[in-house]
Amino acid sequence: MPSSDPGPRDGLSTVDRRALLSVAVQFFVNGALFASFVPRLPEIRDEVGVSTATLGVLLALGALAGVAGSAATSGLIGRFGTRRVLMGGGAAVCLSLPIIGFATVPAVLLIGLAAMSAFDVLIDSAMNMQGSWISGRRSAPVMNRLHGLWSLGTVVGGFAATRLAAAGVSLQWHLLGVAGVLGAVLVFVGRGLLREDELVIEDEPVDPGGRARRRSRKPLVMLALAGACSISMEVTSSDWAAFRLSDDFDVTAGMAGLAYVAFTAGMTVGRFGGDSMVARFGARRVADVGIAMTLTSLAVAAFFPNRWVVMGAYLVAGLGIATQFPKLYDDAAKYRGRPGAGLGALTGGARIAMLATPVVVGGLAATSLSVGAATAMVTLPAALVFVAINRMTQPDARPLVSGAGSR
Structure with missing residues (x-):
């Protein structure tokens, strides 16, 4: 559990402040991650040898995996906790980026896109849960700024991708480099994240006879x-x-x-x-x-x-x-x-x-x-x-x- 020493300005313990920094870094990196390959989609299309229309279909099919990831979110977080889910999802995304970069056939590209989409949902959910818990313990909320860091990350990642492409850096080396940086950042993030999830006491609904009722959806x-x-x-x-x-x-x-x-x-x-x-x-x-x-x-x-x-x-x-x-x-x-x-x-x-x-x-x-x-x-x-x-x-x-x- 977080230590009891409150911070002088934000009301947070030392553990919570360190966790907030880790979550903030993860938000920024998550935004930069996807922006790192979107500007280079025309190159990816040419490497795989498909039309623009086919690339659109592959992107849509890959995004469907994100829906499956959403369905699995509750079970995985309930079993492993937010920290392990975020770390595992981050590691999987690190592996999916090179797959996208080195893909030369549609099937391989689809595997990379689907893996990235599915595991990004898990990262997204886990980092937002930890961010929400810490925000609720601060003297002032912080969720908007965390999402602002995600938006800033998309700007930085997209600009970097554009400049690297203009400088002639190959798609493969670019995405390998991004995966390597992400892996290093993930180690830093993992050390600071909350190790115990905040417990929520469920309000069990009951009918007038005292019998438990199914929770409303x-x-x-x-x-x-x-x-x-x-x-x-x-x-x-x-x-x-x-x-x-x-x-x-x-x-x-x-x-x-x-x-x-x-x-x-x-x-x-x-x-x-x-x-x-x-x-x-x-x-x-x-x-x-x-x-x-x-x-x-x-x-x-x-x-x-x-x-x-x-x-x-x-x-x-x-x-x-x-x-x-x-x-x-x-x-x-x-x-x-x-x-x-x-x-x-x-x-x-x-x-x-x-x-x-x-x-x-x-x-x-x-x-x-x-x-x-x-x-x-x-x-x-x-x-x-x-x-x-x-x-x-x-x-x-x-x-x-x-x-x-x-x-």
Whole structure:
């Protein structure tokens, strides 16, 4: 158990502060990990010798393994604990990167992508659970900043991959190097992580006759739906922002890319500033203002006939969306039931939506609809459903997961 000596500023013990540093490093590295190979996907396509369409199918099939990983999350964390699951998942991801880099046939590439996707879900759940526990013991929350580090990691990893490719560093040596760095970081992270998971006392539901009743699955369903809605807004805004400018306004590629930069910059800034906003105004008010900003700005981004206003709207949308997932992860970690079940439901819903959203938006954009209208048909209903879920599950500013109390 953590030692009892409190920290002078944050109220944490020495053990908890060391664990927080380890979790923070893992968030950053996890973001950089995936960004390390995404910019080099054209090279991966050429090495394997497939078309762009086939590569898309392989990526989608690999992502399906993430759904399977979500289903296995609760059982593995309940049996082995978050630290062992994170360490084991990290080791597996270290091995999967070189498989992707050295793949020359579709089957091998699919194995690497599937392994990375499946084990990343386990890492994701374990690090968020530890982050949530430590955040709950601090004098101020920290979950938004942890997710801000993940966003920063994607920026750093993507930029490094781009520069290495420009310098002529081979794909194979690049991903081998990333795997080696990740392995070294994993050793550091593992030494600092909490070695004992926080125990949650389950509230056993009983009927009037005193007999135990089956626990309601409504909280898990709500987490899955909320995760699906939030990721639909996020993925559509990040992946289709450039298309909105290039196809609907006929701007250059350089100008179109600024819409993506605006959204990701807004989200990164929002996550680093989110914890101070929560500490000052409360989680409920921040959530309400954030979704209102998101809904309004996404409507403007989809329909306003001015490119500069559209870019500004994507910036505001990023700020509004920024705190959604950190709060959902925090709520899911507080689920009073099987360890990891809340995060399994959340990540499962999110990853299914990640598979479906590009297909739906792409199909709509291929019709007579503008890209803006196509994105609106996904993002605006998702935002409205997200609002409804918040209204149904948080009447008194409680977490999304019913029955989750303070720790």
